[in-house]
């Protein structure tokens with residue numbers, strides 16, 4: 001339903017004319033994310049502070065206008081896309097690091113600080129913010145919290161959830177609340193902080209985030225292990241887990257993804273004959289890093305690695321990580337559309353997951369290059385399609401459903417880090433029982449009785 005002229009005028013007045021966009025170009029630009037399936041906003045508002053957001057929420061609640069929060073717009077499931085029109089609130093003016101507290105190992109930030117900017121700022125002081133989505137240069141901390149972003153380092157350090165101590169947030173009814181505290185231990189009442197982490201912009205607008213930091217590791221070692229086949233590389237991951245080592249990262253890249261990134265970067269990334277590779281990083285104190293590197297190299301060699309190469313310089317390490325970070329863009333350049341499904345399984349079931357992906361490629365006649373955070377059992381399964389080809393889209397849809405059914409049968413999850421958003425909403429009931437979905441919907445109603453905040457996400461309707 002279009003926004004009434006009265007509501008439009010009142011909403012625009014909150015931020016002032018200079019911070020309102022309603023031209024066609026802006027409505028489209030603020031209506032899409034990395035999923036590449038957009039829907040235009042009716043009105044884009046760019047507030048300056050928490051009070052303006054509270055006023056916008058009150059008006060949207062009063063006039064029953066959908067309100068969608070937008071961070072940096074790098075989400076992969078359409079979370080920031082206004083599928084039912086209404087207002088997009090862009091957080092682009094919330095870009096300040098408010099405090100870095102060395103003594104208490106924490107930082108207080110506004111939500112649209114880029115993840116990499118916080119990392120650079122704290123590392124200069126000998127501190128470390130571990131969550132490291134491969135999008136860290138382009139995604140914002142508010143979006144990371146709203147999605148509970150993961151990334152390569154989650155093997156050792158956990159996901160964003162582990163680092164969120166406290167939040168300031170605006171409810172869809174307009175109240176400003178604070179949850180949690182600066183204390184690392186806090187068990188007072190229900191843990192609303194953790195409820196808001198991963199809530200995909202459906203429960204509240206996050207306006208300030210208090211994050212836990214850790215000391216920066218002083219030493220790192222980066223290994224590249226080449227294998228002849230994907231099955232052998234997965235065997236390498238199993239061997240690492242069996243050796244009882246927990247590296248900071250265990251990233252896996254299959255042959256199709258590797259070829260795509262080599263084409264995209266115009267340089268070789270792995271030795272000739274590599275059918276799949278692992279990128280493994282150890283970090284910590286120098287002696288511990290050396291010992292772990294020794295154990296890891298041995299385990300990989302016994303698992304049949306063709307070669308295990310340790311990056312000798314920081315330039316070599318950077319080149320390896322550049323290749324890992326560019327994988328998504330390389331695959332995007334390799335086909336008209338890449339549909340990225342970030343499924344996860346218990347780590348020991350990776351061999352079954354890769355067998356399933358190979359079967360889906362054969363049965364549905366699709367190219368499905370896969371890579372990801374193998375140390376967490378979290379794999380980005382990319383179904384490559386031409387959206388103008390209805391037949392290939394139908395096959396991709398059938399393959400996606402079979403993939404999700406398969407990971408649930410393996411006791412895994414249909415999303416390890418990208419969330420449900422709009423693209424996975426049709427599949428929610430494959431993983432969650434009806435009574436659990438109903439309970440979640442009652443939680444949603446308690447926060448948002450008129451269902452105005454990010455409608456059409458997580459569940460349909």
Ligand SMILES: Cc1cc2nc3c(=O)[nH]c(=O)nc-3n(C[C@H](O)[C@H](O)[C@H](O)COP(=O)(O)OP(=O)(O)OC[C@H]3O[C@@H](n4cnc5c(N)ncnc54)[C@H](O)[C@@H]3O)c2cc1C
Nearest residue numbers: 071072073074075079134140142143144146149150201206
């Ligand atoms: C190349 C590439 C690599 C990626 N790699 C990873 C990876 O390794 N790991 C990973 O987890 N993800 C990855 N992603 C996905 C994406 O970057 C993350 O989901 C990220 O956390 C989204 O942040 P954003 O600021 O772009 O959020 P947006 O896309 O703007 O929004 C995402 C969701 O968060 C909500 N939201 C945003 N800000 C707020 C706020 N202040 N308050 C309330 N809700 C809010 C939105 O409403 C939406 O539902 C990758 C994406 C790309 C393009």
